[in-house]
Amino acid sequence: MSKQETLLCRCEDITREQIRACIAEGYQTIDEIKRITRAGMGPCQGRTCRMLIAQEISACLNIPIEEVLMPAFRPPVKPLSMGILADAYEEKEAEQ
Amino acid sequence: MKKGYDIVIIGGGIIGCSIAFELSKRGVKDILLVEKRFLTAGATGRCGAGIRQQWGAELNASIALESTHILEHLEEYTGYDHSIELHQGGYLLVAYTDKEWAQFQKNLEVQHKLGIESVGLTPRECLDIVPYLNLDGVVGGTFCQKDGHANPFHSTQAYAKGAMRQGVDIETFCEVTGFRTSNRAITAVETTKGIVETKMVINCANTRAPELAAMVGDDIPVYSERHQALVTEPVEPLIDCMVMSFSRSYYVQQTPHGSFVMGIGPKEEPSHNFHSSWQFLEQNCAIMCEALPILRKLNVVRQWAGQYDMSPDRHPVIDEADTCKNFYSVCGFSGHGFMVAPRIAILMANYLTGQKDSIDITKSAKKDLRPGISLSNLLLYNCI
Ligand SMILES: Cc1cc2nc3c(=O)[nH]c(=O)nc-3n(C[C@H](O)[C@H](O)[C@H](O)COP(=O)(O)OP(=O)(O)OC[C@H]3O[C@@H](n4cnc5c(N)ncnc54)[C@H](O)[C@@H]3O)c2cc1C
Numbered sequence: 001m002s003k004q005e006t007l008l009c010r011c012e013d014i015t016r017e018q019i020r021a022c023i024a025e026g027y028q029t030i031d032e033i034k035r036i037t038r039a040g041m042g043p044c045q046g047r048t049c050r051m052l053i054a055q056e057i058s059a060c061l062n063i064p065i066e067e068v069l070m071p072a073f074r075p076p077v078k079p080l081s082m083g084i085l086a087d088a089y090e091e092k093e094a095e096q
Numbered sequence: 097m098k099k100g101y102d103i104v105i106i107g108g109g110i111i112g113c114s115i116a117f118e119l120s121k122r123g124v125k126d127i128l129l130v131e132k133r134f135l136t137a138g139a140t141g142r143c144g145a146g147i148r149q150q151w152g153a154e155l156n157a158s159i160a161l162e163s164t165h166i167l168e169h170l171e172e173y174t175g176y177d178h179s180i181e182l183h184q185g186g187y188l189l190v191a192y193t194d195k196e197w198a199q200f201q202k203n204l205e206v207q208h209k210l211g212i213e214s215v216g217l218t219p220r221e222c223l224d225i226v227p228y229l230n231l232d233g234v235v236g237g238t239f240c241q242k243d244g245h246a247n248p249f250h251s252t253q254a255y256a257k258g259a260m261r262q263g264v265d266i267e268t269f270c271e272v273t274g275f276r277t278s279n280r281a282i283t284a285v286e287t288t289k290g291i292v293e294t295k296m297v298i299n300c301a302n303t304r305a306p307e308l309a310a311m312v313g314d315d316i317p318v319y320s321e322r323h324q325a326l327v328t329e330p331v332e333p334l335i336d337c338m339v340m341s342f343s344r345s346y347y348v349q350q351t352p353h354g355s356f357v358m359g360i361g362p363k364e365e366p367s368h369n370f371h372s373s374w375q376f377l378e379q380n381c382a383i384m385c386e387a388l389p390i391l392r393k394l395n396v397v398r399q400w401a402g403q404y405d406m407s408p409d410r411h412p413v414i415d416e417a418d419t420c421k422n423f424y425s426v427c428g429f430s431g432h433g434f435m436v437a438p439r440i441a442i443l444m445a446n447y448l449t450g451q452k453d454s455i456d457i458t459k460s461a462k463k464d465l466r467p468g469i470s471l472s473n474l475l476l477y478n479c480i
Contacts, residue, residue, distance in 0.1 A: 079329060080396055081396075082385055082395075083393060085396065086386075
C-alpha cells in the first residue's frame with residue numbers, strides 16, 4: 001500500500017492524506033476534522049483513529065499531543081438496537 | 097488581528113459568518129469576527145441542519161423560503177470550492193390530532209399564498225411518501241419537496257471563506273471577555289488575545305448572547321434549552337425525506353451517508369447542560385419505533401446534546417441595546433437558526449448599511465417579545 005493510501009479512520013475510509021489536507025487548510029482540532037471528514041464517526045466511534053489523528057495534528061502543527069484537544073466520548077459506547085431500547089422504556093413505563 | 101476594526105462580530109456559527117459575508121459583500125471591509133473555539137463549535141455544529149418552508153407564520157415562511165433559494169446555490173454565491181451537500185428530499189409533517197390537522201390546513205393557506213409548493217395528504221398518501229410509517233393515529237400530513245437539509249460545517253465555511261476573501265479577519269480560539277464603552281456607546285472589545293477598538297459590535301454568540309449583552313446592561317429574554325439527538329449506524333436508503341410530528345414531538349431523517357438522525361422535544365428547565373442522558377435514549381427509541389417500526393432493528397452508535405436558544409415567541413431577536421449604542425445582538429433562533437440564516441444575514445446587513453429591505457426590522461422590536469406579554473397560542477408557535 002502506498003503512503004497516500006494509508007487509512008487512518010477505517011470505519012469511514014479516511015486516509016492520512018485527507019487528514020493532512022484538512023490540517024493544511026487550517027483545521028486545528030480533532031473535533032473540526034471529525035466534522036469536516038466524518039473521521040471518528042463510524043461504528044467504532046474513533047477508538048482507533050482518534051489517537052492517530054491527534055498524532056497527525058501534533059506532528060504537523062508542532063504542538064504537544066496533550067494539548068491536542070480530545071473530543072468528548074459519547075454514550076452508548078457499545079451499539080444497542082433501537083428496539084431493545086424502546087422495549088426497556090415501555091417496560092419501565094408499565095411498572096410505574 | 098489588528099488593533100482596531102469598524103465592526104467586531106462575536107461568534108463563528110452560521111449567523112456570525114453569514115452576517116460577516118453579507119456586510120463585506122456590501123463593501124463594509126473593516127470587520128473582525130472572533131470565535132472562542134473554532135468555526136461551527138457551537139449549535140451550528142451540533143444541529144440537524146434541516147431546512148423547512150412549511151411554517152404557519154407568514155414571516156417565518158417567507159424568511160425560510162428566501163433562505164432556501166440562497167442555499168440552493170450557496171457555493172456559487174460565496175465562491176466555495178466544496179459542496180454544501182444540500183439535499184431536498186422534502187419534509188413530511190404528520191398530524192396525529194384533529195386540532196393539529198386543522199392548524200395544518202391554515203398553514204397550507206399561508207404557504208400557498210407565498211408560492212411554497214406544499215401539499216396536504218391523507219394518511220394513505222403519506223404512505224406513498226414513507227411506506228414504513230405506522231398509520232395508527234395518523235389524521236393526515238403535509239409535504240413539501242423543497243424542504244431538506246444541508247451540511248452545516250460546509251455551509252458555515254462557505255460564508256466564512258467568502259467573507260475572508262472579501263477582507264474580513266477571522267480570529268479563532270479568541271474569547272470575548274468584556275466591553276469598553278464611553279457615553280453609552282461601544283468603544284472596544286476585551287478578548288483573551290487583547291483589546292480590540294471598535295465602533296460597533298454584532299453579538300452572534302447564540303445561547304451566550306444574553307450574558308454578553310448583560311455586560312453592557314442590556315437584557316435579552318433568551319434562554320437555553322437542552323435538546324438531545326442520536327444517530328444510528330448507516331443502512332441502505334429507506335427514507336428520503338424528514339419525518340416530523342409536533343404533537344408527538346419527534347423528527348427523524350436518514351442522512352445521505354445512510355445513518356438515521358433523530359430527536360424528541362424535551363420538557364426541561366433552562367440550562368447550559370451538554371450531557372447526554374440514558375433516559376432520552378430509551379424514550380426517544382420508544383417514540384420513534386412506534387412511528388416507524390422499521391427503525392427497531394437499527395443500532396444506535398452515538399448520541400449528543402446541544403442547546404436551543406429560545407425566545408419567548410420563538411421568533412429571532414434582533415436588538416440594539418438601549419443602554420449602549422451600536423451594540424447589536426442577533427439571537428433567539430429557537431431551534432431553527434440554520435434554515436433562516438441566509439435571509440436574516442441579508443436583513444441585518446441591509447439594515448446596518450442603510451439599504452432598503454422588504455422586511456421591516458423595527459416591527460420585530462424586542463419590547464413586543466418580553467415574557468409576560470401575550471405569547472398567544474403556543475401550539476401555533478410550535479407549528480410555525
Ligand atoms: C440538537 C439541535 C438540532 C437543531 N436542528 C436544527 C435544524 O434542523 N434546523 C435549523 O435551522 N436549526 C436547527 N438547530 C438550531 C441551530 O443549530 C441554531 O439556531 C443555529 O446554529 C444558531 O447559529 P448561531 O451562529 O447563532 O449559533 P452558534 O453556532 O452556537 O454560534 C455561536 C458561537 O459563538 C461562540 N461564542 C460564545 N461565546 C463567545 C465569546 N464570549 N467569545 C467568542 N465567541 C463566543 C460559540 O463558541 C459559538 O461558536 C438545532 C439546534 C440543536 C442544538
